[in-house]
Amino acid sequence: MAKSRAIAVRRKAVGSIKKITHTMQLIATAGFQKALGKSVGTKPYTEKITELVRQVSAAGGDVDHPLLKSNTETTRRAVLLLTSNRGFCGSYNGNLLRAAMLLIREHERAAAETDLYVVGKKGVNYFKFLGKEMRRTYPDMPDAPAFGDIEPIATDFMQQYESGAYASIHVVYMKFLSAARQQAEAIQLLPIQADAGGDGGKSASAGAGVEYDFSPEPGALLAELLPVTVKVRLFQCVNDAVVSENVARMVAMKSATDAAEEMGKLLGQQFNRARQSQITMELLDIMGGVEALK
Amino acid sequence: MADSKTLHCNLITPDRQVFECDATSISLPAHDGSVGFLTNRAPLLCKLGVGELTVESPGSTHRYFLDGGFAQMLNNDLTILTEHAEESAGISAASADADLANAAAMTASDPASRAGKDAALARARARKRIASSRR
Numbered sequence: 001m002a003k004s005r006a007i008a009v010r011r012k013a014v015g016s017i018k019k020i021t022h023t024m025q026l027i028a029t030a031g032f033q034k035a036l037g038k039s040v041g042t043k044p045y046t047e048k049i050t051e052l053v054r055q056v057s058a059a060g061g062d063v064d065h066p067l068l069k070s071n072t073e074t075t076r077r078a079v080l081l082l083t084s085n086r087g088f089c090g091s092y093n094g095n096l097l098r099a100a101m102l103l104i105r106e107h108e109r110a111a112a113e114t115d116l117y118v119v120g121k122k123g124v125n126y127f128k129f130l131g132k133e134m135r136r137t138y139p140d141m142p143d144a145p146a147f148g149d150i151e152p153i154a155t156d157f158m159q160q161y162e163s164g165a166y167a168s169i170h171v172v173y174m175k176f177l178s179a180a181r182q183q184a185e186a187i188q189l190l191p192i193q194a195d196a197g198g199d200g201g202k203s204a205s206a207g208a209g210v211e212y213d214f215s216p217e218p219g220a221l222l223a224e225l226l227p228v229t230v231k232v233r234l235f236q237c238v239n240d241a242v243v244s245e246n247v248a249r250m251v252a253m254k255s256a257t258d259a260a261e262e263m264g265k266l267l268g269q270q271f272n273r274a275r276q277s278q279i280t281m282e283l284l285d286i287m288g289g290v291e292a293l294k
Numbered sequence: 295m296a297d298s299k300t301l302h303c304n305l306i307t308p309d310r311q312v313f314e315c316d317a318t319s320i321s322l323p324a325h326d327g328s329v330g331f332l333t334n335r336a337p338l339l340c341k342l343g344v345g346e347l348t349v350e351s352p353g354s355t356h357r358y359f360l361d362g363g364f365a366q367m368l369n370n371d372l373t374i375l376t377e378h379a380e381e382s383a384g385i386s387a388a389s390a391d392a393d394l395a396n397a398a399a400m401t402a403s404d405p406a407s408r409a410g411k412d413a414a415l416a417r418a419r420a421r422k423r424i425a426s427s428r429r
Contacts (some may be wrong), residue, residue, distance in 0.1 A: 152375070
């Protein structure tokens with residue numbers, strides 16, 4: 001009968017979807033572990049740079065650096081949004097886009113125009129759909145960017161900031177808190193805020209009181225270090241985003257696999273029931289025929 | 295921690311920790327010329343230039359090409375932070391020549407591009423020097 005055959009077809013489809021989502025889950029798990037390893041590998045550099053900045057500024061490296069000053073001539077702001085290239089990662093992109101829109105509206109309320117810089121196809125498509133103009137997109141960004149991929153973006157932002165094009169530059173990305181928790185976060189990349197180091201006074205005592213030879217003198221050294229901190233900060237954001245994307249995909253595919261399994265069971269029951277009632281009806285038909293012949 | 299005769303050397307790039315060992319002497323390219331390190335050197339924080347890092351450790355010598363960055367010397371612990379580190383042995387004369395030709399062909403019409411070209415030239419020349427000194 002038609003009904004049981006239709007159920008059988010659906011059951012088969014659900015079975016192959018389950019296989020696919022399960023494979024995608026495994027791929028995302030591998031990607032997550034790789035991205036996490038990479039993210040951990042970047043920690044020593046970041047921590048050391050932060051430490052150096054702290055020590056140099058403690059040594060009286062007080063500078064009037066353009067990256068520290070706020071630009072008052074313009075109200076225009078830049079937002080760099082880090083989304084993924086591919087979907088199938090649950091609410092990952094949705095949350096990011098919501099956070100970005102919140103930031104943009106906040107800027108609008110402050111009567112500031114926002115220039116959008118978007119990484120990732122998902123973000124680009126969203127703003128295209130809204131008809132919102134994007135200042136720049138980065139279609140060639142690899143899935144797991146290296147420092148060399150990020151550095152030109154940071155340098156470009158710093159140049160624009162120094163030329164006075166923007167009052168501030170923000171980054172919206174998915175912060176990786178733990179494997180179970182990621183949060184869309186907006187940070188201010190430029191001008192550099194005093195507590196940009198992040199971990200506050202945790203390691204302040206590490207080299208305190210040491211009399212260093214500075215070469216060049218602290219002010220000049222700090223001026224060299226500041227652009228590096230901006231690059232490192234952006235690189236950290238990107239690394240976090242990659243790790244979070246993989247986690248989000250892993251979780252989304254896990255629940256898709258579970259849902260497919262559930263649905264497969266249900267369809268199995270329905271199929272058996274339909275087949276049984278079909279058999280019963282045929283039997284009744286035959287018995288009816290036999291009775292009629294008597 | 296290093297013992298009294300050696301100092302600890304740590305080379306780190308943004309992507310990973312490249313190299314770590316105990317060394318007897320280290321020479322690195324500071325922004326204003328080459329600087330040598332032995333044990334118990336006074337604490338130093340300096341900006342790096344373009345050139346070759348040489349780490350002499352008991353039994354072996356490691357050489358890396360560095361392009362900018364920072365070095366911190368503290369308690370016999372030398373940390374080198376650089377955005378670009380490349381093992382000298384991996385630099386072929388042919389690629390160094392090609393780099394130099396590319397750098398020489400860069401246009402330099404305004405101050406920014408001129409600075410870029412100068413940096414590229416310095417980089418290419420340093421790599422070429424390393425490649426040819428090995429032969």
